[in-house]
Amino acid sequence: QVQMVQSGAEVKRPGASVKVSCKASGYTFTNYDINWVRQATGQGLEWMGWMIPKGGDSGYAQNFLGRVTLTRDTSRSTAYMELSDLRSEDTAVYYCARGPHSSYYAMDVWGQGTTVTVSS
Amino acid sequence: QSALTQPASVSGSPGQSITISCTGTKSDVGGYKSVSWYQQHPGEAPKLLIYDVNDWPSGVSRRFSGSRSGNTASLTISGLQTEDEADYYCCSYNGLTYVFGTGTRLTVL
Numbered sequence A: 001q002v003q004m005v006q007s008g009a010e011v012k013r014p015g016a017s018v019k020v021s022c023k024a025s026g027y028t029f030t031n032y033d034i035n036w037v038r039q040a041t042g043q044g045l046e047w048m049g050w051m052i053p054k055g056g057d058s059g060y061a062q063n064f065l066g067r068v069t070l071t072r073d074t075s076r077s078t079a080y081m082e083l084s085d086l087r088s089e090d091t092a093v094y095y096c097a098r099g100p101h102s103s104y105y106a107m108d109v110w111g112q113g114t115t116v117t118v119s120s
Numbered sequence B: 001q002s003a004l005t006q007p008a009s010v011s012g013s014p015g016q017s018i019t020i021s022c023t024g025t026k027s028d029v030g031g032y033k034s035v036s037w038y039q040q041h042p043g044e045a046p047k048l049l050i051y052d053v054n055d056w057p058s059g060v061s062r063r064f065s066g067s068r069s070g071n072t073a074s075l076t077i078s079g080l081q082t083e084d085e086a087d088y089y090c091c092s093y094n095g096l097t098y099v100f101g102t103g104t105r106l107t108v109l
Helices: none
Strands: A003-006 A010-012 A018-025 A033-039 A046-051 A058-060 A068-073 A078-083 A092-099 A114-118 B009-012 B018-023 B035-040 B047-050 B064-069 B072-077 B086-093 B098-100 B104-108
Touching: A003 A092, A010 A018, A018 A092, A018 A114, A033 A068, A046 A068, A046 A078, A046 B098, A058 A068, A078 A092, B009 B018, B018 B086, B018 B104, B035 B064, B035 B072, B047 B064, B072 B086
Parallel strands: A010 A114, B009 B104
Antiparallel strands: A003 A018, A018 A078, A033 A046, A033 A092, A046 A058, A068 A078, A092 A114, B018 B072, B035 B047, B035 B086, B064 B072, B086 B098, B086 B104
16 A cells, blocks of 8 residues: 655754655655645644655745755655754654645645654 | 634534635635645544545545635535544645645534
């Protein structure tokens, strides 16, 4: 079945960077986009950006321009989200989500989430 | 871009119907067919319920339905069940980026 499996929880110091992975299985990795969404504790969902695995193009939400980098390794069917210059307000659960954008614009399969804690 | 506006909470009794609104602008909800809805239970990842305003992904109950009027989209849940108690988020694609709604907590009394 289609799955998105993310890497484990991270604890980082302010100013550091974090890289979260998202391994896709059960479908052709390059046929679907990958979105990244985060959720602070008790808060709503916030879209961060997306990446097109086929060519590697990416797009970012205004709030994250310059701090987030989305990449992929097609040989491993894995997408990566790297967030730099971490602040306490970046403490959140980070999700990857598949986007079937050749059919419609939404996120149809989600990873289990990766908790990132930023603390001194 | 600002989050889409949803009511913070709604409630209903088992068997009843409820509607959750999602208000944006002509640059997102009102301008594109790409409005989707997600259900999220505590501690779980969101689940896609509706895409393209009123279409269903495979496996989603037809008790969930979507609509849109102008810049406001709506999610209606009919025949409320206790397992429908969750948070619900709308989302709109605006041609370049996505924006989520503020989220609505549904309580089934």
